Amino acid sequence: MIAAAVATVIALARQFAPVLLRVVAPHLLAVNVLVALQASVLAHWGRRKWTAIYSGNWLSTLPVSRRQTARVIALRAFLASAPLLALPPAVVLLVGLCAPGSSAITSALLTGIGIATAVGALLGWYLPAREVRHSPPALPYAAAPGASAVPRLVALSRWTETQTRMWLQPRSLARLLLPAMLLLPMGTSANLAIALLSLWVLTVYLLVLLRAMVQVAREGAAWLRPTSLTFYRFAWSVARRPLFKQLQWTLLATALLVALGCRPLVAARVAEWWLALVSVTSGVALGRAYQSKPVRLRLLVSVCAMGVLERFRQHLALPCALVISAWHIREAART
């Protein structure tokens, strides 16, 4: 399975490498800014997280100097962020290997990414840390205090939305908007800027909603395993509202893309791909979570299979996603 996934990634890289380089070449500065931001955020979060851990655990009671603790924190923060920090250069290297005659642009990108990572990480490390407060959002869906309790599964379908709002609180959203605002070219009109930022927020919302559904499927299945809840009732309750929202907001995003000047066929194709991804993720996540089996590898293989099929023949991704999803649902329903 892993070999098949690697082979698919290489095949996809070969196909898209020249296109990717053509798109990236005029925006080297923007790429470097994004990489610096990523490094800065990772370094800052890493420092904050590991400082909190090392100031509260049993090691804090030992006579260890502050300098030694700081070194350990730096090392742990670096090791935890290393896979994400290594991702951009790895992608550039892969693309460079798959696109002959691109050594100049590849070297420029690699140098820029290296410098941006170093500068970003240093900035992030020395940014003053603020106190973090993790508070759940307000309670829009809760019954009025003292209301009677009636057996119903509606809370399961709203759980995903609550999780999404928990992750997308205004403070997090503001941080996510920052890179998009920085990437807007000078001289962009206010209307266009608002439309582009709306599209960005919508994209982030759809991604987070999908991620939240995977999380809720896992947590909900674990919590309800000792009950007699059947798979179909579980899956319907968890997925109904998020899937409807996905469809609703994907349509809106498609309309927005068209309004921004994207060709309707291209916009429809993007929507088709996204809905295929949503479909396969939902089916695999719900089915595997209900069977208390791991999700990630199966999901990766399913998405790769969709990519390969789509490469041979267009418009196969969505039917393929629906078949994979149905297969996982059937498997889970049998247990």
Add this chain to the structure above:
Amino acid sequence: MTEPVLAVRNLTVRYGAKRVLTGVDLSLMRGDWFFLLGPNGSGKTTLLRCVSGQIVPAAGAVNIGGLSILEAPHSAKRLLGYAHPPEGLPGLLTGRQCLEVYAAAHDLPDIGSGILELAAQLRLTAALDQWVASYSLGTRQKLCILLALIGNPALVVLDEAFNGLDPASALILKRELQQRVAERRCAVLLATHALESVLRHATRAGLLLDGALTRAWDAQELDALRTGDPGALEAALAEAARECAA
């Protein structure tokens, strides 16, 4: 002869190459309150998770009310009330939503006034409309036990359920369980380290050592321990552990 509420036969569980439970046999009737004792890591939680259908055993059978938890899980789980560990509760639901979802998952027509009354006695009513994420450990424990009692299940499975509870709440819950057991409405399987509770409430008890039920006490033996030396159970446990090690 009546069907046992819980029948565990020759249960073996492995985590990879490690054998966690070995040939465990256990049978509970309505009216039994079985205290499962044993040191940390002896397999108590694994046994309870197996009974509640969360772990598939390597060998053996678990029947609830005569229904196999592996072959007819949905029917068997209708008779089961399992108290999750507090960290397993969904933080982004309110207590009331948890009750609603659990009752619906068990296909119950209503939650039952008894559960809401019990929540009121435990001073949980106000907390029911707050996120579970904002609950203290004790409040979560109360909710976990309430969830396990929804629908008057024939088998109630509790894992260290009174940890973190204030004495008054623990007393209320123990009385509730005692009443259900005395009226033969259910059997209770409780894993615990609290020996004083064994002497006060247990109708039967068993010691799990290294994944095997090495010693069991029936009602007469427990009565004898109650009337005799208060440290006798502790001594008996130590003795059983020594025998097992030898």
